[in-house]
Amino acid sequence: MIPEIGHFALILALCVALVQGTLPIYGAAVGNSRLMALASPAARCQFFLVLTAFGCLAYAFASKDFSVLYVAATSNSQLPLHYRLAAIWGAHEGSLLLWTFILTIWMFAVTLFSSHLPEAMRSRILGVMGLVSVGFLLFMLSVSNPFERLIPAAVEGRDLNPLLQDPGMVLHPPMLYMGYVGFSVAFAFALAALLGGNLDAAWARWSRPWTTVAWCFLTIGIALGSGWAYYELGWGGWWFWDPVENASFMPWLAGTALVHSLAVTDKRGGFKVWTVLLAIMAFSLSLLGTFLVRSGVLTSVHAFATDPKRGLFILSFLAVVIGGSLLLYAWRAPRVGLGGGFAPVSREGFLLANNVLLVVATGAVLLGTLYPLFLDALDLGKISVGPPYFDSVFVPLITPALFLMGVGPLAQWKKAEIPDLAKRVRWAAGVSMLTALGLPIVLGEWTPLLSLGFLLACWIVVTAVVSVREQLAHVVGGGIGTRLARLPRAYWGMLLAHCGIAVFVVGVTMVKGFETEQDVRMGMGDVATVGGYTFRFDGVQNVRGPNYTAVRGTFHVSRDGRETALLYPEKRRYTAQNQVMTEAAIDSGVVRDLYVSLGEPLEDGAWSVRLYHKPFVNWIWGGCLIMALGGALAVSDRRYRPAWRREPQVVPANAQLAGR
Amino acid sequence: MSRFLLPLTIFAVMVGFLAVGLTLNPREIPSPLIGKAAPAFSLPQLHDDGKTLSLDDMKGQVWLLNFWASWCSGCRTEHPILMDLARSGVAPIYGMDYKDQKHEALAWLDQWGNPYQVVAVDAAGRVGIDYGVYGVPETYVIDKQGVIRYKQIGPLDDETVTKKILPLIQELQAK
Numbered sequence: 096m097i098p099e100i101g102h103f104a105l106i107l108a109l110c111v112a113l114v115q116g117t118l119p120i121y122g123a124a125v126g127n128s129r130l131m132a133l134a135s136p137a138a139r140c141q142f143f144l145v146l147t148a149f150g151c152l153a154y155a156f157a158s159k160d161f162s163v164l165y166v167a168a169t170s171n172s173q174l175p176l177h178y179r180l181a182a183i184w185g186a187h188e189g190s191l192l193l194w195t196f197i198l199t200i201w202m203f204a205v206t207l208f209s210s211h212l213p214e215a216m217r218s219r220i221l222g223v224m225g226l227v228s229v230g231f232l233l234f235m236l237s238v239s240n241p242f243e244r245l246i247p248a249a250v251e252g253r254d255l256n257p258l259l260q261d262p263g264m265v266l267h268p269p270m271l272y273m274g275y276v277g278f279s280v281a282f283a284f285a286l287a288a289l290l291g292g293n294l295d296a297a298w299a300r301w302s303r304p305w306t307t308v309a310w311c312f313l314t315i316g317i318a319l320g321s322g323w324a325y326y327e328l329g330w331g332g333w334w335f336w337d338p339v340e341n342a343s344f345m346p347w348l349a350g351t352a353l354v355h356s357l358a359v360t361d362k363r364g365g366f367k368v369w370t371v372l373l374a375i376m377a378f379s380l381s382l383l384g385t386f387l388v389r390s391g392v393l394t395s396v397h398a399f400a401t402d403p404k405r406g407l408f409i410l411s412f413l414a415v416v417i418g419g420s421l422l423l424y425a426w427r428a429p430r431v432g433l434g435g436g437f438a439p440v441s442r443e444g445f446l447l448a449n450n451v452l453l454v455v456a457t458g459a460v461l462l463g464t465l466y467p468l469f470l471d472a473l474d475l476g477k478i479s480v481g482p483p484y485f486d487s488v489f490v491p492l493i494t495p496a497l498f499l500m501g502v503g504p505l506a507q508w509k510k511a512e513i514p515d516l517a518k519r520v521r522w523a524a525g526v527s528m529l530t531a532l533g534l535p536i537v538l539g540e541w542t543p544l545l546s547l548g549f550l551l552a553c554w555i556v557v558t559a560v561v562s563v564r565e566q567l568a569h570v571v572g573g574g575i576g577t578r579l580a581r582l583p584r585a586y587w588g589m590l591l592a593h594c595g596i597a598v599f600v601v602g603v604t605m606v607k608g609f610e611t612e613q614d615v616r617m618g619m620g621d622v623a624t625v626g627g628y629t630f631r632f633d634g635v636q637n638v639r640g641p642n643y644t645a646v647r648g649t650f651h652v653s654r655d656g657r658e659t660a661l662l663y664p665e666k667r668r669y670t671a672q673n674q675v676m677t678e679a680a681i682d683s684g685v686v687r688d689l690y691v692s693l694g695e696p697l698e699d700g701a702w703s704v705r706l707y708h709k710p711f712v713n714w715i716w717g718g719c720l721i722m723a724l725g726g727a728l729a730v731s732d733r734r735y736r737p738a739w740r741r742e743p744q745v746v747p748a749n750a751q752l753a754g755r
Numbered sequence: 756m757s758r759f760l761l762p763l764t765i766f767a768v769m770v771g772f773l774a775v776g777l778t779l780n781p782r783e784i785p786s787p788l789i790g791k792a793a794p795a796f797s798l799p800q801l802h803d804d805g806k807t808l809s810l811d812d813m814k815g816q817v818w819l820l821n822f823w824a825s826w827c828s829g830c831r832t833e834h835p836i837l838m839d840l841a842r843s844g845v846a847p848i849y850g851m852d853y854k855d856q857k858h859e860a861l862a863w864l865d866q867w868g869n870p871y872q873v874v875a876v877d878a879a880g881r882v883g884i885d886y887g888v889y890g891v892p893e894t895y896v897i898d899k900q901g902v903i904r905y906k907q908i909g910p911l912d913d914e915t916v917t918k919k920i921l922p923l924i925q926e927l928q929a930k
Contacts, residue, residue: 335826336826337828368759375762376762379766386773410770410773410774413770413773414770417766418763418766418767418770421762421763422763424759424762424763425760425763428759465769465772468772468773468776469772469776470889470890481824481826482826483826483854612858612862614861614862614865694865694866695865695866703865705862705865
């Protein structure tokens with residue numbers, strides 16, 4: 096009965112979405128305010144309907160209702176409750192429901208925070224989001240119904256894929272989807288502006304917080320996924336350039352470009368057409384990511400069950416949504432006109448250059464991801480494009496972008512002078528150069544890549560310090576503390592996010608440059624040394640988990656005779672699917688991770704063991720977290736709060752200061 | 756106007772490819788190398804830098820040459836099939852570790868099992884160029900005289916192995 100309620104709620108939600116996607120947009124076109132007024136209640140109603148459906152599916156999982164096909168396929172009576180609930184998004188149907196649910200959450204949020212928007216604008220935004228929702232609800236109801244019954248009911252479920260039975264599974268997909276789907280708001284704002292023909296600075300200011308919030312979620316989502324792969328796959332790798340990872344990285348790159356482009360549109364009225372295109376791109380790439388994961392056109396560790404009908408549906412949906420919006424863009428954008436002019440050397444110029452680099456990087460990742468598919472389509476066989484391609488393309492593109500990141504915030508809007516800039520950053524450049532040359536030597540190894548990494552990280556941080564010093568010079572009165580506090584939060588947010596990148600770069604540089612590992616055969620009592628740490632293997636014992644049996648190894652780790660950690664890596668066999676999983680054991684620290692994973696059992700109780708010493712690896716995710724915090728700080732700026740209530744044009748004095 | 760249509764055009768081309776991608780299955784294509792002598796190589800061995808593996812070492816037997824890499828997901832896909840082939844012992848399989856990191860390759864074999872008699876290291880992908888490798892994985896069937904008889908682009912699957920490769924190996928071994 097409960098699953099039928101869920102199913103019925105989805106059908107009702109589709110009906111509401113159809114209303115929401117058509118009448119308000121039509122109303123906005125003909126100026127009928129009664130039709131426009133439908134948008135908000137429809138969006139809220141849709142939210143509650145999808146919430147109901149989501150709740151029903153959660154209930155089916157919680158109560159182990161194996162008469163529901165999806166529940167029987169992705170859970171098991173032995174599976175602990177938190178994983179049963181996470182199993183809602185453990186496979187295709189349920190993750191679509193999560194996608195739609197999150198879309199309605201964003202819609203609901205738009206209805207709450209849009210009272211200051213002109214009515215036509217608001218109804219267009221919600222209308223566009225309603226149309227996106229129609230597509231997803233139709234998809235679920237036609238070929239991927241999560242509530243489909245299994246009659247007769249299964250006695251036992253097939254269990255959730257053991258790879259997914261991890262705390263990462265509980266958080267990573269919802270965060271990632273919050274990011275993916277969050278870009279639908281910026282997308283809807285852009286389309287609404289194109290439809291209404293009012294692409295102005297106010298539009299950009301309204302879009303900015305939404306875009307930044309989505310970007311923060313996406314950043315955290317990707318970092319969680321990367322961290323999860325790091326400890327779950329037992330390889331110690333944190334990024335594999337897997338098609339599905341790329342699928343989440345591409346919207347991130349486009350979204351990062353969008354955040355910066357919006358800043359220019361907001362403050363200078365420039366880049367309008369470009370911003371609109373980026374907003375369309377960011378969301379389109381999110382949809383493309385969904386397509387790549389769902390349709391099974393590419394092989395990946397994330398591969399879900401594939402079904403050509405589903406692939407065809409998503410592709411058609413993609414063609415309609417993206418094709419439609421690009422058509423609208425081609426039709427309406429030429430009339431938007433350009434913003435104020437600017438010299439090539441100016442903050443706009445640097446931001447544009449950075450934007451272009453980010454978009455080219457997105458294109459390179461897209462090409463690398465789809466190249467195997469293109470060859471396949473041209474009947475040239477199935478291949479993999481791996482890290483060699485991505486590493487060699489990505490580093491040269493991102494290096495100048497990181498360099499510009501340092502100068503950009505220091506340059507004046509409209510026109511900057513190179514000699515003046517050079518004078519202001521000469522100390523930063525000197526310090527960075529010295530660090531780049533000296534630090535690797537101090538650490539005992541000099542390679543060009545190490546130097547480059549330190550140069551960029553140091554450059555970003557030192558130019559940020561230069562920027563703060565210059566900003567302080569413009570704030571009058573008070574002690575240093577009050578003067579610092581007077582700088583706008585958006586400014587601090589930007590600096591923090593940029594420093595997050597620096598932290599990330601340090602992490603990557605140190606891991607790539609100094610990680611050490613050993614694959615060894617270890618018997619009881621054997622000792623191996625990695626990165627100055629001594630690992631002693633004290634044998635294995637059998638343990639039982641709720642739905643698996645495992646062999647657990649014990650390792651004593653010591654350094655200079657002092658014990659540092661006890662590590663218990665496991666080799667688990669999940670009973671329902673009889674699948675073996677490696678569970679690495681990690682001793683985490685600020686400056687290094689010690690990582691042990693069990694390979695295969697050998698004769699005489701010996702094991703093949705992988706030992707890793709990974710310096711600064713946590714800085715990689717720490718950097719991402721700092722970036723997201725920076726975004727959150729920027730969103731909390733006063734600038735957006737009064738702007739939500741009052742009409743624009745009222746720019747706080749210190750915001751202008753930050754805009755210098 | 757035209758520059759505003761550019762994104763749409765790019766997207767349309769992409770959709771075209773994606774649509775074809777949905778319908779088409781990977782198939783082998785005639786390679787210009789089939790029927791020609793396998794290009795010579797002499798490369799260090801993965802498990803022992805000191806030793807080399809060269810084409811002449813395999814003269815007189817029918818063998819498989821498999822290009823793979825630890826970073827390649829398609830190689831993971833075909834790996835169980837290679838393991839089965841190796842266990843059945845119909846023909847020796849030689850691996851060519853393509854543009855890979857040595858320690859990662861070793862760890863990979865350690866984790867998933869090693870179906871290869873010997874693995875040679877093609878770190879720069881030079882031999883791959885000689886063999887016209889599009890990408891990994893690729894598998895070649897080479898006869899007793901060192902002539903390439905078959906080329907599989909992309910992962911091996913059960914059907915190709917039972918219907919094409921095994922009969923071909925038997926035929927070549929009988930010669």
